[in-house]
Amino acid sequence: MPETIIHVENLSKLYKNNPVKNSGFNYTSTTFWALKDVNFHVMQGDIVNLSGDNGAGKSTLLKILSRITSPTFGKITGFGRINSLLEVGAGFHPELTGIENIYLNGAMLLMNKAQIKLTIDKICDFAGISKHIHVPVKRYSTGMYMRLAFSMAMHLESEILILDEILAVGDHSFQQKCLKKIKDINSKQGRTILMVDHNNKFPKNLYNKQIKLINGRIEL
Numbered sequence: 098m099p100e101t102i103i104h105v106e107n108l109s110k111l112y113k114n115n116p117v118k119n120s121g122f123n124y125t126s127t128t129f130w131a132l133k134d135v136n137f138h139v140m141q142g143d144i145v146n147l148s149g150d151n152g153a154g155k156s157t158l159l160k161i162l163s164r165i166t167s168p169t170f171g172k173i174t175g176f177g178r179i180n181s182l183l184e185v186g187a188g189f190h191p192e193l194t195g196i197e198n199i200y201l202n203g204a205m206l207l208m209n210k211a212q213i214k215l216t217i218d219k220i221c222d223f224a225g226i227s228k229h230i231h232v233p234v235k236r237y238s239t240g241m242y243m244r245l246a247f248s249m250a251m252h253l254e255s256e257i258l259i260l261d262e263i264l265a266v267g268d269h270s271f272q273q274k275c276l277k278k279i280k281d282i283n284s285k286q287g288r289t290i291l292m293v294d295h296n297n298k299f300p301k302n303l304y305n306k307q308i309k310l311i312n313g314r315i316e317l
């Protein structure tokens with residue numbers, strides 16, 4: 098029986114924009130609810146498609162789920178390790194080589210050295226970067242960054258995967274390979290995946306749950 102793996106209750110996020118000088122000597126600052134009273138739950142093994150227009154609050158929601166920023170109100174309960182790919186290059190240490198970054202990320206997911214070592218070849222093969230694995234990642238192209246980051250997310254251990262713009266960049270054939278891999282790890286390992294459908298182009302049979310945000314609220 099699948100169990101709840103993420104529970105989001107009454108989640109709201111208020112941003113205070115930088116004060117701007119008005120006509121006199123006063124400053125006005127504005128506040129803005131990026132998320133308002135968001136409630137949902139995700140079951141273990143779900144593939145969730147998160148959609149919404151620009152500025153709807155998708156990245157804010159994923160940053161809160163990834164514990165990068167905190168909510169103003171509300172509560173998130175998560176059961177399991179979360180691996181987040183939010184922006185291309187985030188989570189990499191530029192001075193370290195590809196392989197050193199794999200070890201670093203694996204350790205952050207509480208994997209030991211032997212467990213990480215077992216994944217190295219698979220990560221490099223999938224990413225197609227075996228020849229460059231001993232090069233500092235600051236010398237990688239955006240495409241190489243993206244392929245390595247995605248491959249690490251697929252092969253390192255975590256119960257929950259959060260994918261944002263990673264699937265919006267890169268060439269078409271690699272994107273197709275990624276979508277196939279997502280389906281694969283979900284069906285074989287039961288991993289839970291939340292991903293942003295930036296261009297409404299994910300095939301309907303890829304996900305089993307859809308969350309659409311409109312101005313910070315869930316469309317009912």
Ligand SMILES: Nc1ncnc2c1ncn2[C@@H]1O[C@H](COP(=O)(O)OP(=O)(O)OP(=O)(O)O)[C@@H](O)[C@H]1O
Nearest residue numbers: 112113114131149150151152153154155156157158
């Ligand atoms: N740090 C911040 N300070 C103030 N306002 C912010 C901050 N981050 C985001 N916002 C605002 O909050 C709203 C939601 O932004 P968010 O990035 O979550 O939307 P999004 O759905 O991910 O959009 P996109 O598809 O364009 O990435 C936007 O209006 C944005 O300008």
